[in-house]
Amino acid sequence: MKTLNNLKPGQSGIVDRITAEGALKRHFLDMGITKGVAVTMERVAPFGDPVAVRLRGYSLSLRRAEAKKIVLEAGA
Amino acid sequence: MNGKKTIAIIGNPNSGKTTLFNRLTGSNQHVGNWPGVTVDRKTGHVCHDGVGVDIVDLPGIYSLSPYTQEEIIAREYVLSDELDGILNIVDAANIERNLYLTLQLISLGLPMVVALGFMDDVRAQGVQIDVAELERRLGVPVVPISAKKGENIHDLLDELAHGMRVPAQQPTYLHGVGAAIRQASDLLRPLPLRECSLPFYAAKLLEGDKELWAQYGGDMPRDMREQLDALAEGMHSHANSTDNEMVLADALYDYIEEVVRACFKRPKEHKLTVTERIDRIVLHRVWALPIFAFFMFLMFWTTFGPFGSWLGGGMEYLIQELISPAVQAGLTAVGTAEWLINLICDGIIGGVGSMLSFLPQIVILFFFLSVLEDTGYLARVAFIMDTLLRRIGLSGKSFVPMLMGFGCTTPAVMAARTMENDADRRMTIMLTPFMSCSAKLPVYALVAGAVFPAHQGLVVISLYVLGILMGVLAGFLLKKTIFREVSSGFVLELPTYRMPSFKGTVLNMWQKAKDFITRAGTIILLMSVVIWVLQNFTPTLAVAQDAGTSILGVVGTLIAPIFAPLGFGAWQESVALLTGLAAKEAVVSTMSVLYGVGGGAELTALLGSVFTPLSGYCFLVFTLLYMPCMSAFATIKREMGGWRWAFGAAAFQTVLAYLAALVIYQVGSLIL
Incomplete structure (x- = not known):
């Protein structure tokens, strides 16, 4: 299973589903992380965590543990 | 005036909401508090074309x-009956995510207007927007503006005064989920809900919104609840999902993508935006840290370094050397009683003045914080520092307040306002006092100089490190x-x-300064009077001849045994620690008064005989960790929203201080 956390800077993927629950799931949805949206890994913070991704024309930072809860479509 | 209405301005964080609010209302603003929380509630007033409009600035949010x-604040407010309409500010350069909130606002069914902001940014990227089509698809008026340049602000005011209208259609009634929401809206009619907002309630109840279910679920007739459940079930099974929150968010974003495709024409090739280039x-990965360190150094050095101290010193000079003697002379001339002169000059002007001497530093600090936040760099600070701070349960945003804590706890606690997560913010406020503030340095210098003449520097550094460790x-x-x-x-x-x-920056600084001065004029004034009375009267309310017989002295004698296990049991030390509550540097002056010696070398020599190295160190450890001064205490009370929190934090810090000093003294006595 490929998650957002597996992307290297510069790589992109398509969101398949999110496995988070509760407030985090709500927050993901509100920030536009929905099925079918394209996300690009932009960069990794100096200490290796969190990461910054680009989607829907803006940049979002999230921790690696959170990025693992965003499952990407297989292939590509 | 033909009428008066109240309008809420709502938008995403960073959507230019504050700039627009300032542009619309000018300095005609009032800053208050939302009940029970420390989020600022700003209201402004504007009169346009004979219509008076009160504008309430709601906090920036991504969704309802x-x-x-x-x-929670925004949601409660838009569901209340206080407002007549909504002004939704939308960042045209970040349109998809901004419209997500817009669609939710439309489902409230209130009169509305959309201000499409940052039009100049969008044009610079070569994007063309079909505003008429956007208006048609959303069903509400859309006014493209640039709040900074004042573009189309007049048109927007026209809309606010006369043109706001109820959404022409409900985009929440979308393919796939629309039928269920419409049926649920009809079902809910018997409930005491605002009729125009039924689509909002329907969508949220179908999603399983816990708050709304708790609020209305109990009053629902059983068949209504069953029918709602059936609709909710149908909604997600129709979408091959198990989760209506996701189904609905997908539907909203699908609709938004459709709208954006129809109304936004982007150039073929994606030019790197300025933001992307700066972030590079x-x-x-390598340069981020040095650049960050440089900015922090610049901020810290300007605020607490020569420039800030010079301004602070100037303020102190103004109050202590000019105002205080002038008041004293004036009062003497009109024959005021000596005790009253003493109270006003030493107690009130002294106490309030020592707090006001922080004012220049606070204004400078808020200048930097305001710029850091408004430019967008503060979010990057959090991004850079998050990993380090997460280990102690904080988040990246705690870094700036913690760093400021080394300068002065009062503004540092205020700086924690930039954190949106309430638990993180409270924890940051409680931990900031462990960062040794600059007022404690004179105490360290004096005592360490007296008992560790050869290793003074090392001892002082060890205290700073200990403070950080205790914070962790x-x-x-x-x-x-x-x-x-x-x-x-x-x-x-x-x-x-x-x-x-x-x-915006000036306005922000002015509001912070005003807030601070108000506090100095009320709570600090009161506390200054109390401390002065304690210092100058005996328990029988006679004028104390020397500090030892004053209430403070008696209390000091009373509590001195408590400190005996920590190695410093003399009443003078206890009293010094008590006066340290007024201001930490007062610990030094109190000791010199109580021991009846002048400052400097004389006091150093004397303390060398009063303290052993171990007891002296424990005294410093206690000074480092116990509750902060009253200025910081009052700020903590204000920011935490209650005395319970402020006293809780103070007790927590004092107990930790006691335990730390106790352990060091007892273990140290065994070893040495």
């Missing part, structure tokens, strides 16, 4: 979910006890870099 403090440098320890403790709630994590927008507006 009931999770963050800001969302500022968030570079306290962080673990708090995380395991009162702040156990699961944090909402670190999902943070890295906003577009913007040039801060001069007007």
Whole structure:
């Protein structure tokens, strides 16, 4: 299973589903992380965590543990 | 005047909401508090074309979910009957995510207008927007503006005064989910809900919104509830899903993508935006840290370094050397009683004045914080520092307040306002006092100089390190006890870099300064009087001949045995620690008064005989860790929203201080 956390800077993927629950799931949805949206890994913070991704024309930072809860479509 | 209405201005964080609010209302603003929370409630007034409009600035939110403090405030307000309409500010350069909130607002069915902001940014990127089509698809008036340049502000005011209208259609009635929401809206009619907002309630109840179910679920007739459940079930099974929150968010974003495709024409090739180019440098894996360190140094050095101290000293000179003697002379001339002169000059002007001497530093600090936040760099600070601070249960945004704590706890605690997560913010406020503030340095210098003449510097550094370690320890403790709630994590927008507006920055600084002065004039005034009375009267309310017989002295004698296990049992030390509550540097002056010696070498020599190296060190450890001065205490009370929190934090810090000094003294006595 490929998650957002597996992307290297510069790589992109398509969101398949999110496995988070509760407030985090709500927050993901509100920030536009929905099925079918394209996300690009932009960069990794100096200490290796969190990461910054680009989607829907803006940049979002999230921790690696959170990025693992965003499952990407297989292939590509 | 033909009428008067109240309008709420709502938008995403970083959507230019504050700039627009300032532009619309000018300096005609009032800053208050939302009941029970420390989020600012700003209201402004504008009169246009014979219509008076009160504008309420709601906190920046991404959605009407009931999770963050800001969302709860905004949601309660838009569902209340206080407002006549909504002004929704939308960042045209970040349109998809901004329209997500717009669609939710439309489902409230209130008169509305959309201000499409940052039009100049969008044009610079070569994007063309079909505003008429956007208006048609959303069903509400859309006014393209540039709040900074004042573009179309007049048109927007026209809309606010006369043109706002109820949404022509409900985009929430979308393919797939529309039928269910419409049926649920009809079902809910018997409930005491605002009729125009039924689509909002329907969508939220179908989603399983806990707050609304708790509020209305109980009153629902059984068949209504069953039919709602059936609709909710149908909604997600229709979409091959198990989760209506996701189904609905997908539907909203699908609709938004359709709208954006129809109304926004983007150039073929994607040009790197200015923000992306800046981030390549500022968030570079190697350069990010040095650049960040430089900015922090600049801020810290300007605030607490020569410039800030010079301004602070000037303020102190003004109050102590000019105002105080003038008042004294004036009062003497009109024959005021000596005790009253003493109270006014020493007690009140002295106490309030020592707090006001922080004012220049606070204004400078808030200048930097305001610029850091408005440019968008503050979010990057959090991004850079998050990993380090997460280990002690804080988040990246705690870094700036913690760093400021080394200068002065009062503004540092105020700086924690930039954190949106309430648990993180409270924890940061409670831990900031462990960062040794600059007022404690004279105490360290004096005592360490007296008992460790050869290793003074090392001892002082060890105290700073101990403060940080205790902060880390306290962080673990708090995380395991009162702040156990699961944090909402670190999902943070890295906003577009913007040039801060001069007007906004000045306004922000002025509001902070005003807030601070108000506090100095009320709570600090009161506390200064209390401390003065304690210092100058005996328990039988006669004038104390010397400090030892004053109430403070008696209390000091009374509590002195408590400190005996820590190695310093003399009443003078206890009294010095008590006066340290007024201001930490007062510990030094009190000791010199109580021991009846002048400052400097004389006091140093004397303390060398009063303290052993171990007891002297323990005295410093206690000074480092016990509750902060009254200025910081009053600020903590204000920011935490209650005495219970302020006293809780003070007790927590004092107990930790006691235990730390106790352990060091007892273990030290065994070894040495």
